[in-house]
Amino acid sequence: MAEMRVLTAELQPEAGAALKKALGMTAADVVFEVRESGMKGRGGAGFPTGIKWNLAGAASGADKMVICNADEGEPGTFKDRLLLEKYSMQLLEGMTIAGYAIGSSKGIIYLRAEYPYLVPAIMKARQDLIDRKLMGHFILGGNFTFDVEVRLGAGAYVCGEETSLIESLEGKRGEPRNKPPFPVNSGYLGRPTIVNNVETFVNVPHIILNGSDWYRGLGIGENTGTKLFSVSGDVEKPGVYELQMGSTIGELLDLAGAEDVQAVQVGGASGITITAGELERTLSFDDLPPGGSVIVFDRSRDMMDVLENFLEFFVHESCGQCTPCREGNVRLLDVTRSIRDGRIASREELKDFFMLAEIMKLGSKCGLGQTSPNCFVDIVTKLAELPGGKGGI
Amino acid sequence: MSRNPVDIVTSAMEKYGSGREAIMQMLTDVNRELGYIPEEAIRAIAAAVGVSNAEIYSVLSFYSFFSTEPRGRNIVRLCNTISCRMAGAGDILAAIEDELGIRAGETTPDDRVTLETTSCIGLCDQGPAMLVNDTPHTRLTPDEARRIIAGLQ
Ligand SMILES: Cc1cc2nc3c(=O)[nH]c(=O)nc-3n(C[C@H](O)[C@H](O)[C@H](O)COP(=O)(O)O)c2cc1C
């Protein structure tokens, strides 16, 4: 399958064309169109965007909020950086359409502290849109008003989790909240709030302009649309690739030029690790997590070093609220070093750690602790040199 | 001469208001201008938004970009995540440590540079990469890294 450039197409729709069309529709029809497109959130969790917007639109409460999650902290992900750099017009237009759809006049972009150099591009796009009456007061001369501000994070991966992000915006420690209530009912300052990924918003103008039928024609089955993938590691041409949802990982690696593949980390450190024998698997919500990060390892790499690096990341980034996540990642890191250094005498010794991994998945409050053991389970069972041979527990 | 911490908080308050939701922006402004967040600033922010000093401390200690210790005039953050590591971040770290005569996590005695390693900074396609203050530097070689570090004032 070749690349399929929509979001990153050379020729982009004229700024404001989608917004004009949306403002000519009822808010409910805009939500309906997005829902019919079948688009699921591009930030990883894959919640259907139209359903989220519908819930927020129906929620009672004043001062509804549109929040863009530009915290992009998953190791190996950089596709939102590209969108913020080059397509912030489409992002802001998508947020404005979202504001119209749910009845909000205020947006916030939560930008990770590592991307401060992107602020000027975003602010310039905002000013251009205001000058063209496509943002700000009385958009296109009508009654609808919408504006955005950019707020910087301060270096915490967990703040990409939407309730933690909201806590951070409220001036608190970025510790994930208990759900319910969900942000669509009670989010930023208790207001009904939608949080969507950068790429999700960038899709919106395209869906509105071309219609949900067109969108459903992209991708495979329920996995509609195109998807951006950030490819790094042992490839000839690292970078961002746009493919139809449901493409295989092998197709993506062919584009990026990968040889002598040992393993691929799909979906970032919190994603899953596959081996060279699994390249027919698809990037979709039904198979390999299509969040966007794809890191390739050739046969020269020691996968236990890779695992150590991921677990060090999780130990550092756990917010510490739940014991399984706070302590569990430390234990998994310890035993990973033992395996690497040949200090494991038998496979039996590892059983407790696989049990611990299960407990972490079940007993952690947010996605960080629930997914951090994946890399341990995958790499140890598929790729580690253990007493008596490779992998297999 | 850098501004007094209380003045920075006062102008931040004028820009962002004095609601609790302004805390991150106030902390960011102080941290950017002074390189760290001194106790005077913590007290001023606490008074501005009407929470305890301990509460402000609790918030700021959560975030790795905020510091309560004075840091160098320049902050170098070298990415330590796997894609940059595979591209040679280890050699870059060794070169910078050698150039500065300090280890990661330390500040040069003349307060010129603080060196830190950091989680993924989203430049994985152009590694090894680092941020020097707000500016990204990509596809580093050890020589290039030394040159950049030597040029910092
Ligand atoms: C630890 C953790 C980190 C996350 N980081 C991000 C992130 O950087 N960007 C993002 O869009 N979503 C991130 N998410 C997912 C968000 O919680 C949320 O699902 C998403 O922003 C919703 O937007 P979407 O439906 O458009 O994908 C993260 C989740 C977890 C558990």
Ligand code: SF4
């Ligand atoms: S799972 Fe980890 S990061 Fe998430 S809330 Fe619990 S301790 Fe914090």
